[in-house]
Amino acid sequence: MRDPSLRRSLALFRAFLREQHDPEHCYSLLARDAVAQVALHIGLEGRIVVDVGGAGGHFTEEFRRQGAHCYLFEPDTRALMSRGHIPEGAVSADGYLLPLRDAAADVYFSSNVLEHVADPETFLSEAVRVTKPGGLIYLSCTNWLSPWGGHETAPWHYLGTDRARARYLRRTGREAKHKVGVNLFPLHVGPTLRQIRARQDVLLVSARSRYWPFLPGAITRIPGLREIATWNLLLILRRTSTPTAQPNFPRKARA
Numbered sequence: 001m002r003d004p005s006l007r008r009s010l011a012l013f014r015a016f017l018r019e020q021h022d023p024e025h026c027y028s029l030l031a032r033d034a035v036a037q038v039a040l041h042i043g044l045e046g047r048i049v050v051d052v053g054g055a056g057g058h059f060t061e062e063f064r065r066q067g068a069h070c071y072l073f074e075p076d077t078r079a080l081m082s083r084g085h086i087p088e089g090a091v092s093a094d095g096y097l098l099p100l101r102d103a104a105a106d107v108y109f110s111s112n113v114l115e116h117v118a119d120p121e122t123f124l125s126e127a128v129r130v131t132k133p134g135g136l137i138y139l140s141c142t143n144w145l146s147p148w149g150g151h152e153t154a155p156w157h158y159l160g161t162d163r164a165r166a167r168y169l170r171r172t173g174r175e176a177k178h179k180v181g182v183n184l185f186p187l188h189v190g191p192t193l194r195q196i197r198a199r200q201d202v203l204l205v206s207a208r209s210r211y212w213p214f215l216p217g218a219i220t221r222i223p224g225l226r227e228i229a230t231w232n233l234l235l236i237l238r239r240t241s242t243p244t245a246q247p248n249f250p251r252k253a254r255a
């Protein structure tokens, strides 16, 4: 499906609406779509890809289908087991501290994880560390003021998180899975873009709405409106080759 296009956005939206009843269809479609977005920037055949916060492994599987060597890192065992089995070759690890050497990956991929970490800047620093100079970093997140920002309590998060959680409990009889300050952190488009542009170790290749059918890049450039209309922020970064610090040897004292 062409990206961006109304047909694609509608197909993804319909799949999201059926996510609870048919997660396989929803996440397989999303994985095909996201991997195609990555492939626009880098050939995948034979590449080393790390899928951080990859949950049940749909994205990892799709990367492998496209010829990449993909490794899944996920700290939550329940998320890893969400399809009834642990995805092949998955590693239980936190994105803040990946068990990888520097510059191990051609592609660092993390879909909808950034809003679940308390310190996105440190999380990004770890992404940069494990990515090769010239390599690609794909990050997406549902920003807080997006109509979907409150996740399962959306759009009632606009009225306050306590009220939104109370409403969810009343309606479903269950506590909402996501709690602000515990496993969901308000993330905003403007400050996130400013933080990234201030870094020397990455180049912002593209900042766009991940799912929007029209002018997905233009939306992220309009202050105020972008906080609501972006819906889900997709960042494509290129790891720059920052000069390594030279050791500072003391000069020999002249006789």
Ligand SMILES: C[S@@+](CC[C@H](N)C(=O)[O-])C[C@H]1O[C@@H](n2cnc3c(N)ncnc32)[C@H](O)[C@@H]1O
Pocket (backbone or CB within 6 Å): 027, 052, 053, 054, 055, 073, 074, 075, 076, 079, 093, 094, 095, 096, 110, 111, 112, 113, 116, 117
């Ligand atoms: C909304 S799910 C996204 C799953 C999948 N990437 C997707 O796009 O469908 C967020 C995932 O991030 C994971 N996560 C949360 N904190 C993390 C961290 N510090 N490091 C790596 N993954 C983390 C969660 O366990 C969860 O699987």
